[in-house]
Amino acid sequence: MIEEVFRVKLPVDEQLILKRNRFSPILDIPFSEQKRISIVTGIHGDEIEGQYVCYLLAKWLNENPDKIRGIVDIYPAMNPMGVDSITRGFPFYDVDLNRVFPGSTSDFLPAQVANGIVQAIKGSDYAIDIHASNIFLKELPQVRISKSNANELVPLAEKIGIDFIWVHDAVTVLESTFSHTMNTLGTKTLVVEMGVGMRITKAYGQSLSEGILNMMSEVGIIERPLSPHGKTSVSTINSQVHFINSPSAGVFIPSLEHNVTVIRGEKIGEIVDPLLGVVKNELLSPCDGLLFTVREYPVVYEGSLIARILEDMKEIKS
Numbered sequence: 001m002i003e004e005v006f007r008v009k010l011p012v013d014e015q016l017i018l019k020r021n022r023f024s025p026i027l028d029i030p031f032s033e034q035k036r037i038s039i040v041t042g043i044h045g046d047e048i049e050g051q052y053v054c055y056l057l058a059k060w061l062n063e064n065p066d067k068i069r070g071i072v073d074i075y076p077a078m079n080p081m082g083v084d085s086i087t088r089g090f091p092f093y094d095v096d097l098n099r100v101f102p103g104s105t106s107d108f109l110p111a112q113v114a115n116g117i118v119q120a121i122k123g124s125d126y127a128i129d130i131h132a133s134n135i136f137l138k139e140l141p142q143v144r145i146s147k148s149n150a151n152e153l154v155p156l157a158e159k160i161g162i163d164f165i166w167v168h169d170a171v172t173v174l175e176s177t178f179s180h181t182m183n184t185l186g187t188k189t190l191v192v193e194m195g196v197g198m199r200i201t202k203a204y205g206q207s208l209s210e211g212i213l214n215m216m217s218e219v220g221i222i223e224r225p226l227s228p229h230g231k232t233s234v235s236t237i238n239s240q241v242h243f244i245n246s247p248s249a250g251v252f253i254p255s256l257e258h259n260v261t262v263i264r265g266e267k268i269g270e271i272v273d274p275l276l277g278v279v280k281n282e283l284l285s286p287c288d289g290l291l292f293t294v295r296e297y298p299v300v301y302e303g304s305l306i307a308r309i310l311e312d313m314k315e316i317k318s
């Protein structure tokens, strides 16, 4: 059922509306026994990968109403004006919607929208917030969890069978994000990052939606045999992530594909100078590991992020 969860008037007789599609059991299941999950995306308007996941999940739920045992809410566009105008932030205000949570009813429009989102999703047992990196970087599907929530959230993330789980240091936790707010309010909230901004990577979307269906099945929201789906291969709890930044401005030419294992000293790519026709820098891997982030947008400045590598655990032990 399509439901409107927030509405605010815009200056010239238009309206900003947040909608969700709610799927409930057709069987007679006591409300207190129905677990609830919220699938959220589009907080960043230029991240489109989650649209395909929402579509695939809604399609499965449309086709299998008799398999639903709990409540599934799908929110494809949390920043609807951003999605419509391919704008990452909140249009006209130039703010990142994911930095104004928990929001407020008596603050500027982005904060009112954030508050509307929180009020709509509060009370869910679970939430999955799907992001798509940005237009500059391509990401292997990953769940990001802050260290303070790791004990609770890592077992849940493992049920999705995603490529890997990145447990962040507590110091990097941003308190103004959707996920931090919802976790504080008791909704177990996972943040997924995958693919690249303004694009849809079909294989990632298919894999994540299968994983979410598996997870929903394991926690009793749907009834479906677990599909043979990849198990989470690695977690960063016992490993380390290395960042490779550009030493100079120029154009990045990759030497490797995304999502490959690399060895220490292997060339990731070059920074070239198109005017002079010279290679300014060769970028080498500092470790053995998995190349899980790679730069998609070629123009770089000194310090631009080029790649992230999840260090192979074997190397840390030795």
Ligand SMILES: [Zn+2]
Pocket: 044, 047, 131, 132, 133
């Ligand atoms: Zn995002």
